[in-house]
Amino acid sequence: MPHIDLPEGYPGIRSLFMFSPETAKPLNDLVQTLLHDPTTSTLTPGERELIATYTSSLNHCKYCASTHGAIAKYQLGGNEALVKDVISDPSKAPVSPKLRALLIIAAQVQEDGKKVKTEDVANARQQGATDKEIHDTVLIAAAFCMYNRYVDGLATWAPDDPGIYDAIGKQRASEGYLTKPFKV
């Protein structure tokens, strides 16, 4: 049961966006820019969603990991196996060496920003990552340390039915984050 009185029928962060529209606006603008907008990053939406999913999975945030895992799947042409591989062990997942190096940095940020190692940043750069892509990776991982805590810290509803996450994933991958909230 949520810690505060939230509108029913809206899972996870969507119930919080209904409860507090004034904070929903910048939170949605941020996630749209970070994950969906094709003009603000040279990482693909699929790569960015994988970083968000992996971070949420490290934070054991069921709602965010399931939602962004489903969005990642749709952004990657339906490749659900790849999403599962990244969650289970990015060092063995069939992703590009660049994304693999960036996922290492994301895991360090998830623990503590000060854990990011100079040699791992150098390695990401060697694998082709630009300064902006390193920046985007750090900010996506940091942002999901916020979204995960927001969703879990107020004990929002995380549905058990995988079909719900799949439907959200399909909607967000196609429409982005600024359209109407998903209601079950």
Place this chain on the structure above:
Amino acid sequence: MPHIDLPEGYPGIRSLFMFSPETAKPLNDLVQTLLHDPTTSTLTPGERELIATYTSSLNHCKYCASTHGAIAKYQLGGNEALVKDVISDPSKAPVSPKLRALLIIAAQVQEDGKKVKTEDVANARQQGATDKEIHDTVLIAAAFCMYNRYVDGLATWAPDDPGIYDAIGKQRASEGYLTKPFKV
């Protein structure tokens, strides 16, 4: 030395805002709404800055803890001792029972959203906190788990000179977060 090539003379998150204006916009809108805007929360700007300062201190983020500590001081009429007391031990700091109860929740969020205890939320409510104030506390603590990781994860410049933080504190307490970046 920062992990990426950042403009010189801008400390902490301000250098990142110069580097990436497209993410700076929602990040600044969020902090303005969370901490400064008097219409979006019934917690005072001073109370909200104390929650941000305390969370940043738990994350050992020197730049954010020093900056928001200075902003909190100015929002609290120059009461630097209170800021130090909250950082050192909120359970003994001379704050209202409501704020003390909310700071307990902030510390739980800093660790992990799932650590927030139903009985501590009930206690905050008993001390007069509304659902919106509990919400705002959780989101401020969660947001600073992002800002702290963003600032530290890219190894931005955290000045040693306390006078710099004091000058930033004075500017932000009076102008909010949407004015020009502070340059040393």
